[in-house]
Structure formats: C-alpha cells, structure tokens
Amino acid sequence: MRIRELLWGAARRRPRDLVRLFGWSFAEAAPSFVSGQAIAHALDDGFAAGRPVAGLGWLMLMAAAWLTAAIGARQVLLAVAHIVEPFRDALLRHVVAGTLHRSASSGLRPDSAAVARLGRQVELARDSFAAVIAVSRSFLFSVAGVVLGVLTLTDGVLPLVLAPLVAGLALFSASLPAMARLQRRLILAEEGTASSLASMVDALRDVTACGAEDRVEAAVGRDVARQAGIAKALARLTAVRTLSLAVGGWLPILLVLVATPSLVRDGATAGVILGTLTYVAQSLTPALGSLVQGVGVNGVRLVVALERILATGAGPPAGSRGGREITAYPATASLATSRGAAGAPLRLRGVTFAYGPDAEPVVSDLNLTVPEGDHLAVVGPSGIGKSTVAALAAGILRPAHGRVLLGGVPVESLGPESLRRARVLIPQEAYVFRGTLRENLAYLAAGGAATDSVLDGAVEAVGMAELAGRIGGYEAVVDPSELSSGERQLIALTRAYLSPARLVLLDEATCHLDPAAEARAEEAFAAREGTLIVIAHRLTSALRARRVLVMDGVRARLGTHEEMIAGSPLYRDLMGRWEDPVAAGACDTPSENRHWAIKCP
Structure with a gap:
C-alpha cells in the first residue's frame, strides 16, 4: 500500500505534466485507430475499386498518422521525464536522510557502500518507473484505438480479438507475484555475492597466509551458486510472459484467419479482414508485448527496488538504546531553528x-x-x-x-x-557553496533574505568586510575552491550571525x-x-x-x-x-x- 501511495503521489504532484502526458498520448496512439481504417478503405474504396489515387490518399493518411505519432512520442518522453526526475530526487533525499539518521543515532561513520547500493536502487527505480508509465499508457491507448477501429469496421470480429487478449492478460497477471518474489530474492543474492567478493578481495593476503583458499572459495562459491539458481528460476518463470503474449497477441490473428470464410459470408470485405489483421498485428500485439516486457521486468524491479529503498533508506530506523527508540536529524554544515x-x-x-x-x-x-x-x-x-x-x-x-x-x-x-x-x-570545516556571496550569507536568515544594511552590519561585526570587498561584493559569485579555510570560516560565521537562532x-x-x-x-x-x-x-x-x-x-x-x-x-x-x-x-x-x-x- 505504501508503494502504491508513493507512486500515485509522484504522478499526482505533477498534474500539468500528467495532463500533457495524456494529451500527447492521443497523438502517439493515432496509428492504432487510423492504420486499420486506412488499409481497409485503401483496398475496398481505392485499389480494388479501380481508384488508385483514392487508395494512395488513404495510405498517405496513415503515413500522416505515423508522423503525428512520432511527434507525440517525443513529447510523451519529455512529460514522463518531468514526472520521474522529481520522483528520483525525492528517493535520493530519502536515502541520504535515512543514512544520516542511522549514522547520527549510532555515532558511526556512514556506510558508503550501502549508500552506493541504495543509489543504484534509486536509479533502477527511476528507470523502471519511467518504463512502466510509458508502456502502460501506450497499451491503454493502443487497445482503445484498436477496439474503436474494429468496431467501425465490423463488430462481429471484436470477440475474436478481445477474448484472447483478456485471457493473455489474466495469465500474465497471475505470474506477477511469483516474479516479484524471485526478483526480490535475486537482488538480495546479488548484494550477498558482491559483499562476499569484496570481503574476499580485501582479505586475500590473510586468506593466503592462513591457507584458507579452499574454505573461502567454497563460501563465495555458495553465494555465486545461490544467485545463479535464483536467476535460472526467474528465467524459467519468464517463459510465462511468452505464453501470455502468444495467447493475447498472436492467437487473435489465428482466430481471425480461421473465421475469415464465415466473416465473408456475413458481408465482410477483403479490406475489412486485412484492416482487422492490421489492427491486431501492427498495434495490439506490439502494445501487449511492450506491456508484458515492461511490467514483467521493469514493474517487478520497480516494486522490489522501492521495497529496498523504503526498508533500508528510511529514517529514523527503529532501534533501541536504553529501551527507547533512537531518532536523529541529519547533520549539515550549518543548521538553525525555532x-x-x-x-x-x-x-x-x-x-x-x-x-x-x-x-x-x-x-x-x-x-x-x-x-x-x-x-x-x-x-x-x-x-x-x-x-x-x-x-x-x-x-x-x-x-x-x-x-x-x-x-x-x-x-x-x-x-x-x-x-x-x-x-x-x-x-x-565550514561549508561554502558555489553561488553569490549574498546567497551564501543570507540563506539561514529569516525568510532566506537580508537587506544590504543587515548584511553590512553582520559583515562588519564578524570581521569579514575586507574579504567581502576582495570577493567583489554581495552579488559576486563565490568559488569555494578559490577560498582558504579561514575565508570559508568567516563566511560561515557571518551566515550563522545572520540566522534567527x-x-x-x-x-x-x-x-x-x-x-x-x-x-x-x-x-x-x-x-x-x-x-x-x-x-x-x-x-x-x-x-x-x-x-x-x-x-x-x-x-x-x-x-x-x-x-x-x-x-x-x-x-x-x-x-x-x-x-x-x-x-x-x-x-x-x-x-x-x-x-x-x-x-x-
């Protein structure tokens, strides 16, 4: 439930980008509706009727739909980026805050390796979230276009398309929980193998000196074998995705072909049959394939990565010292309060x-x-x-x-x-960031701003007037690498002097x-x-x-x-x-x- 709220909140916080995403999705999905219609009319009303110009006109309409789709696809990618990048930033803040919570509460140095692993999970979650948004949206709009297109051609063929599609989706959905469990186990196994290998490399001299090569090889080998076994089990289960695609994407083509004589007797033309097959082969099957691949791989990875981030990156972690829960707020170079x-x-x-x-x-x-x-x-x-x-x-x-x-x-x-x-x-070690001198001095001030007269008073009191003049005034850009340690301390001291604390x-x-x-x-x-x-x-x-x-x-x-x-x-x-x-x-x-x-x- 927490993951669902997190993902929905990420999309809901960007309503303009969400509207933009759906708006351009209509353009991207234009071929899903136009292609079958264009093929059917080009054949029946154009080439088969001895009117090649009309047939070419319908084919040009289909080409225009694909051009519109290309423009829409570009805008869709930009809209998706505007949704997932803030999501990534929020996850990174969560990871860093959680690491600082644990470090501050335990008094131990932050685990840089753990931060790196969680950072990788954040990037994985960002990429997977983007892929899930893209393929899910594309599938919904493509199916809607196909359904509308088939209905306008002949409603008798719609059950032949929808029934296998529903069956394929049901089969795929049933396999997702097992995929998620195996993917979770695989990520943990990968981390265990990486940790074992790192420990082995760090201790190579001691291992050799103690003659423990066989013992260490067996221990690391067990981790490698465990990871390989889980990866094979996951690979076997992914065969279900292929079956789902065959049922939902390719079976409708077979059913339409088998039912062609009956459809023709009921008045369906060659153009209608070919247009229906175009809808299925060119729009429905690729959309289903993208959904199965995208959700089956990226969706599962997204859920597992978010579980790992929320479980290990959250702060404050539950722990006890003296029977109380330990909490901590992140340390920063300069802090100020109520x-x-x-x-x-x-x-x-x-x-x-x-x-x-x-x-x-x-x-x-x-x-x-x-x-x-x-x-x-x-x-x-x-x-x-x-x-x-x-x-x-x-x-x-x-x-x-x-x-x-x-x-x-x-x-x-x-x-x-x-x-x-x-x-x-x-x-x-005073913290100074790249920005104007005013921004460096005033960001702890009430409201984050201070007048020149207030800055002048603080600069004079603390004794950094000469430094401020040498930098070039309050609007000059400060490069921390060009300042000495003492100069950085003067800036940090003036900043603290201006805070309301x-x-x-x-x-x-x-x-x-x-x-x-x-x-x-x-x-x-x-x-x-x-x-x-x-x-x-x-x-x-x-x-x-x-x-x-x-x-x-x-x-x-x-x-x-x-x-x-x-x-x-x-x-x-x-x-x-x-x-x-x-x-x-x-x-x-x-x-x-x-x-x-x-x-x-």
Whole structure:
C-alpha cells in the first residue's frame, strides 16, 4: 500500500505534466485507430475499386498518422521525464536522510557502500518507473484505438480479438507475484555475492597466509551458486510472459484467419479482414508485448527496488538504546531553528553517549544547564568529547541515556524545521557553496533574505568586510575552491550571525583564523542576543567566556575561569603550558589575551 501511495503521489504532484502526458498520448496512439481504417478503405474504396489515387490518399493518411505519432512520442518522453526526475530526487533525499539518521543515532561513520547500493536502487527505480508509465499508457491507448477501429469496421470480429487478449492478460497477471518474489530474492543474492567478493578481495593476503583458499572459495562459491539458481528460476518463470503474449497477441490473428470464410459470408470485405489483421498485428500485439516486457521486468524491479529503498533508506530506523527508540536529524554544515525553543535554556540531564553499542562512553551522566544569554567555552584535550557535546546539544546525536532539552522541550520532539530555526552549529570545516556571496550569507536568515544594511552590519561585526570587498561584493559569485579555510570560516560565521537562532554552537569554527580574527568573531557572537557555546580551539576562548566547561575523561567540571584554575588540575595544566608573550619577548597579541597567549614556536 505504501508503494502504491508513493507512486500515485509522484504522478499526482505533477498534474500539468500528467495532463500533457495524456494529451500527447492521443497523438502517439493515432496509428492504432487510423492504420486499420486506412488499409481497409485503401483496398475496398481505392485499389480494388479501380481508384488508385483514392487508395494512395488513404495510405498517405496513415503515413500522416505515423508522423503525428512520432511527434507525440517525443513529447510523451519529455512529460514522463518531468514526472520521474522529481520522483528520483525525492528517493535520493530519502536515502541520504535515512543514512544520516542511522549514522547520527549510532555515532558511526556512514556506510558508503550501502549508500552506493541504495543509489543504484534509486536509479533502477527511476528507470523502471519511467518504463512502466510509458508502456502502460501506450497499451491503454493502443487497445482503445484498436477496439474503436474494429468496431467501425465490423463488430462481429471484436470477440475474436478481445477474448484472447483478456485471457493473455489474466495469465500474465497471475505470474506477477511469483516474479516479484524471485526478483526480490535475486537482488538480495546479488548484494550477498558482491559483499562476499569484496570481503574476499580485501582479505586475500590473510586468506593466503592462513591457507584458507579452499574454505573461502567454497563460501563465495555458495553465494555465486545461490544467485545463479535464483536467476535460472526467474528465467524459467519468464517463459510465462511468452505464453501470455502468444495467447493475447498472436492467437487473435489465428482466430481471425480461421473465421475469415464465415466473416465473408456475413458481408465482410477483403479490406475489412486485412484492416482487422492490421489492427491486431501492427498495434495490439506490439502494445501487449511492450506491456508484458515492461511490467514483467521493469514493474517487478520497480516494486522490489522501492521495497529496498523504503526498508533500508528510511529514517529514523527503529532501534533501541536504553529501551527507547533512537531518532536523529541529519547533520549539515550549518543548521538553525525555532526562536521559541532556542530562546530558553539548554539543559542536558544525565546524558551518556558512546560511539557504538560496545564502545566506552565518550560522555557519561553529564548534567549541564546553559541559561539564556550565557557564554560558555568547552575545553579539554583532543578527542575528549568536546565536539560530541556540541552535537548532542544541537540534536544531531541522540544520547544512549538522559535527555537534551531546548527551552524545556525534548530536542527529539522538535521537527527538523523547528530544530533548524532554534540553533545554529558551525563545525570546523565550514561549508561554502558555489553561488553569490549574498546567497551564501543570507540563506539561514529569516525568510532566506537580508537587506544590504543587515548584511553590512553582520559583515562588519564578524570581521569579514575586507574579504567581502576582495570577493567583489554581495552579488559576486563565490568559488569555494578559490577560498582558504579561514575565508570559508568567516563566511560561515557571518551566515550563522545572520540566522534567527538564539543558540549558537561554534565547534572549533575559528580554528583557521588568526587569534585577533578569532577574538573579533567570538566577541561579535557574545554581543549578539542569545546564547553562545564555543568548543575552544585556543584557550583564549575560555578567557573570553563567562563560564568554562572542562572535559576530563568522562567527567566534566563547570565554573568560571578562576574557579577552574582553583579546582581543575587539567585546566591548570592546560593553562600552565601558556606564558605571557610580552614577558617572553616572543609575539604580540591583543592586550586582553596577553596573559594567556599560546607560546609561539
């Protein structure tokens, strides 16, 4: 039922293209009606009556019908493309979103091989959907043209055509469920064989070293044999398609020929008999053959591919960690969400998170409250879990235990759009796309647009005015490959500054900036309305913050700089590696940072 709704929805969402498709189908089906009539009249009223000009005129009419059909076929293909390409894009979004859901909820790297396999299924579904639309529509219009044409010639021959056609369609329909089951098994077998072969190739050295060639050969051979057996069974079943075509497409010709003496006695002319055979042989039989081939192969593939996509690409997947269903929203380079939810405090209550079910927790039983307007710096050694805390706070990762609340609302209950407007996260690798500078800066802004004066204010505050001028202004096209990492970070920071989100998370988002540029950007966000959380790349970020969260293993300490100096040995150790650059005579730093500037090489 879900697949049927998906396919019908894909067609229904494009009503203009659907109307265009059916309109041009009439033109494409013109020979289905005209051909038999033209042959019958050309023979009876033209050549047999000694009027060759009239006979040629009817044949020219048939040629004109075929020319019209060629034009209609081209337009039909364009209309089908306008329906199936958005369908393909929707399936790809589904696959990517599902992959990100599973990756975010498990904390594991996305399975690129699985994504590639699902991408192949998407392309298969797109091509199969297009083929099913094309052949089904062609069959319906062709049969309608044949029925009308035969009725206008002689209604006595219609049962000879329709009865075998119905029988052939019934036989074909009865074989479809078994075909679908075998096609599904074949796809799974193909994936199993591919996986076995890939594992064998990756482990060739170990296999040889352990002398396990025979064992591995037997295991892979079983997968290959299984796939071959299913393929043979499917091939045997496809013989039913040939039988269906013989019954529905060729048997009517035989019946008409056998019944010719009786039809002639009832007044049928040679032209009527030949026109009827033309209808069957030239229109009905090819249309039925296309339907049997198209639905029997592409229709079955379409259903199976969609089942695979919906089953493995859907998000969030059902899973449990701590007895709860795990859900996740996709991570992006920059995210922003609902002013209502983000304007209230961020709370983490008993949050525990590990990358994998058997891994040691990166964060364990963390309790943290960040009130509205706070400025928090998160510090600690590399790999200690600082970015994990940011991802948990942003709702990108889901904890195994505990809760993350934005404004008292569980983050998992916020929809993607609400979450997007509530907070903005800028990671270390800033995302800049090819487009104008205005588009890059303003696409998180309210309504996706910002006036020049608003852009000017943000650009000046964050410190990218010089870069904006060098790029050529807001309407200049940005080529990400021509920007340095620091320049991309400045653009991403300005974009976050312009977003409506009142919770800003900077996950080492200034690591490619010099200390002065970093200080200016952080001070701009601190002065901006809302809450700021900085995953510190330099300890100067801790000195600018109101409070500091020190990550120390799975433990965490929270307080002011002075409180952390007094109570956290790790924080004292980190700060102890710094010295006054003025006393050392090494380098110049902003005066407010000089007592804790990083030692120059």
